[in-house]
Amino acid sequence: MNCQICGAHLPDGAMFCGGCGSSTTATPMTRKRADPRPSDTTIIQPLAPRSTVISVPLWPAGSIQAGAVPVPAGTDPVEPGDHAAGAHAAAAEPPATAEAPRYTLQFSTGETVSVRGTGLIGRRPLPQPAERFDHLIQITDLGMSVSKSHLEFGQHDGEFWVNDRYSGNGTVVRRAPAPALRCEPGRRYLVARGSRVEIGDQFFMVL
Known part of the structure; x- marks a missing residue:
């Protein structure tokens, strides 16, 4: 049996993958996350104070x-x-x-x-x-x-x-x-x- 996430070989009875740590029942579909909005931006240095x-x-x-x-x-x-x-x-x-x-x-x-x-x-x-x-x-x-x-x-x-x-x-x-x-x-x-x-x-x- 192989891990469905990273493909590593799994021994019989294993509950977690020794390579990526994923559950043996995890699939690519269950690992997908919702697209985060609006917390999707890398914050850069603070901007200069605003003027008139x-x-x-x-x-x-x-x-x-x-x-x-x-x-x-x-x-x-x-x-x-x-x-x-x-x-x-x-x-x-x-x-x-x-x-x-x-x-x-x-x-x-x-x-x-x-x-x-x-x-x-x-x-x-x-x-x-x-x-x-x-x-x-x-x-x-x-x-x-x-x-x-x-x-x-x-x-x-x-x-x-x-x-x-x-x-x-x-x-x-x-x-x-x-x-x-x-x-x-x-x-x-x-x-x-x-x-x-x-x-x-x-x-x-x-x-």
């Missing part, structure tokens, strides 16, 4: 607050019980139209994507059941510093915005000469063309 930002409240669209400092997650005027990451995103954003500007996202991993409307970016982006997005952009990150559903994006009055989806390593927006801006999860931040958006060890340019 320009952000757009999640509900309603409202006016743009220049120079406003983000408030803690959960204090935006959202619908009751809607504090879960991304649960509000698609409903708040109007559908894309032909007049909406088109943006190009140029990734450090080599991908270049032309987008218009809303989307998710990550290693394996997965919308919530009630969400609808125009784009699902999957990028390669062998170091797993990028979360599966790391970042959400869209447009506000034709301007591009990003929203960190409570990722493991966070999101940073950079555009010289302004200081680096660390995005608070659950808030939308306007990103001008020519900016660099860092997600874990990877980044993309907004053009």
Whole structure:
């Protein structure tokens, strides 16, 4: 008799494999584990402290607050019980139209994507059941510093915005000469063309 996990020969009456320690009744199917979400990210060094930002409240669209400092997650005027990451995103954003500007996202991993409307970016982006997005952009990150559903994006009055989806390593927006801006999860931040958006060890340019 051989172990069904590692293939090692097992003596008669053995209860466990001497090679891998598996039970003699274990099979490859019983050893499979559910895909863990969201604890799937290798945490890297802490990000720099966030600076003054320009952000757009999640509900309603409202006016743009220049120079406003983000408030803690959960204090935006959202619908009751809607504090879960991304649960509000698609409903708040109007559908894309032909007049909406088109943006190009140029990734450090080599991908270049032309987008218009809303989307998710990550290693394996997965919308919530009630969400609808125009784009699902999957990028390669062998170091797993990028979360599966790391970042959400869209447009506000034709301007591009990003929203960190409570990722493991966070999101940073950079555009010289302004200081680096660390995005608070659950808030939308306007990103001008020519900016660099860092997600874990990877980044993309907004053009």
